[in-house]
Amino acid sequence: MQPLLDAPLAPLTTFRLGGPATRLVTATTDDEVVAAVREADATGTPLLVVGGGSNLVIGDKGFDGTALRIATKGFALDGTKLELAAGEVWTDAVARTVEAGLAGIECLAGIPGSAGATPIQNVGAYGQDVSATVTEVVAYDRRTEETVTLTNAECAFSYRHSLFKEHPERYVVLRVRFDLEDADGLSAPIKYAETARALGVGAGDRVPLARARETVLRLRAGKGMVLDPEDHDTWSAGSFFTNPILTAEEYETFLARVAGRLGADVTPPAFPAGEDGAVKTSAAWLIDRAGFTKGYGSGPARISTKHTLALTNRGEATTEDLLALAREVVAGVHDAFGITLVNEPVTVGVEL
Numbered sequence: 001m002q003p004l005l006d007a008p009l010a011p012l013t014t015f016r017l018g019g020p021a022t023r024l025v026t027a028t029t030d031d032e033v034v035a036a037v038r039e040a041d042a043t044g045t046p047l048l049v050v051g052g053g054s055n056l057v058i059g060d061k062g063f064d065g066t067a068l069r070i071a072t073k074g075f076a077l078d079g080t081k082l083e084l085a086a087g088e089v090w091t092d093a094v095a096r097t098v099e100a101g102l103a104g105i106e107c108l109a110g111i112p113g114s115a116g117a118t119p120i121q122n123v124g125a126y127g128q129d130v131s132a133t134v135t136e137v138v139a140y141d142r143r144t145e146e147t148v149t150l151t152n153a154e155c156a157f158s159y160r161h162s163l164f165k166e167h168p169e170r171y172v173v174l175r176v177r178f179d180l181e182d183a184d185g186l187s188a189p190i191k192y193a194e195t196a197r198a199l200g201v202g203a204g205d206r207v208p209l210a211r212a213r214e215t216v217l218r219l220r221a222g223k224g225m226v227l228d229p230e231d232h233d234t235w236s237a238g239s240f241f242t243n244p245i246l247t248a249e250e251y252e253t254f255l256a257r258v259a260g261r262l263g264a265d266v267t268p269p270a271f272p273a274g275e276d277g278a279v280k281t282s283a284a285w286l287i288d289r290a291g292f293t294k295g296y297g298s299g300p301a302r303i304s305t306k307h308t309l310a311l312t313n314r315g316e317a318t319t320e321d322l323l324a325l326a327r328e329v330v331a332g333v334h335d336a337f338g339i340t341l342v343n344e345p346v347t348v349g350v351e352l
Contacts, residue, residue: 012067014236014238019063020062023067026069028072033068033172041145051069059350074324090115101178101182101209102181105180107216111220121162127195131162134157136149138174139173140172142169168346187206187209189206190203224310232313238310240311242344246278268289286337290333
């Protein structure tokens with residue numbers, strides 16, 4: 001693990017933004033990951049763990065410490081059991097499970113980043129979340145200084161959240177284990193309405209695995225959510241904001257704001273979100289209806305021309321340009337609807 005000094009971090013992120021790290025170390029084995037973490041902890045050196053860089057917003061001043069890039073490899077199938085090393089490219093792993101005829105993560109195709117990041121964020125899209133198939137996560141616990149294996153329940157998964165996100169300084173994910181489904185070459189039941197429409201099937205139906213994956217990839221590409229170096233609409237972190245979850249009382253207040261602003265005949269998207277009448281609404285809808293339409297902005301950071309939920313670097317942006325746009329959107333949505341959007345990417349050295 002030969003360290004690089006004053007190492008650029010922007011090329012390691014999908015935003016292509018951010019200043020350099022004082023020191024960059026690349027680990028290709030679990031032992032190297034643990035050794036690098038232990039060294040940083042023993043010397044009191046700030047540590048930034050970097051996987052695929054698809055969920056990072058790094059400040060223009062960079063990171064004063066050690067950036068640890070996890071580049072471990074490992075894809076092991078045993079029947080329906082799958083184990084992935086943290087550094088495996090997630091979208092490639094999904095493709096391999098589809099080729100193997102296993103269902104459960106096919107609708108998570110095209111999501112950039114590494115396998116190790118998926119349980120941290122409880123990555124999900126098009127009706128699937130990794131929490132539905134993850135059985136165990138192997139991680140290094142910086143508090144106890146040992147490698148631990150956490151069950152699905154111990155990971156405390158919720159919407160775009162987990163134990164690992166709750167305690168970002170404690171765990172470094174090494175391996176993720178899944179239990180997939182052998183459905184004779186068919187997908188898991190289709191849950192997401194947009195996917196069902198695109199496939200021409202009903203909710204709960206199954207389709208050939210490859211067809212499900214290809215349909216999701218096409219839907220994502222149409223929103224600029226599949227990485228393409230030539231397309232600035234993909235120089236993003238995907239969805240920049242999470243969908244708000246409102247209590248029943250907050251939702252009623254929200255409906256009143258919608259009626260006052262847009263008319264009593266306008267109904268915002270609403271989905272049940274657990275107990276006590278909680279409701280999840282659409283961040284993209286809020287952004288659009290607050291006046292921030294596709295392509296919004298005149299500077300080097302703008303809303304994607306394909307999807308209002310993606311903030312993009314048009315090629316010459318700085319992190320501060322991006323944050324200025326994000327803050328404008330947050331303020332505008334709050335003024336319009338009384339809801340404060342929460343950023344999905346992790347910020348390093350900056351705050352929204």
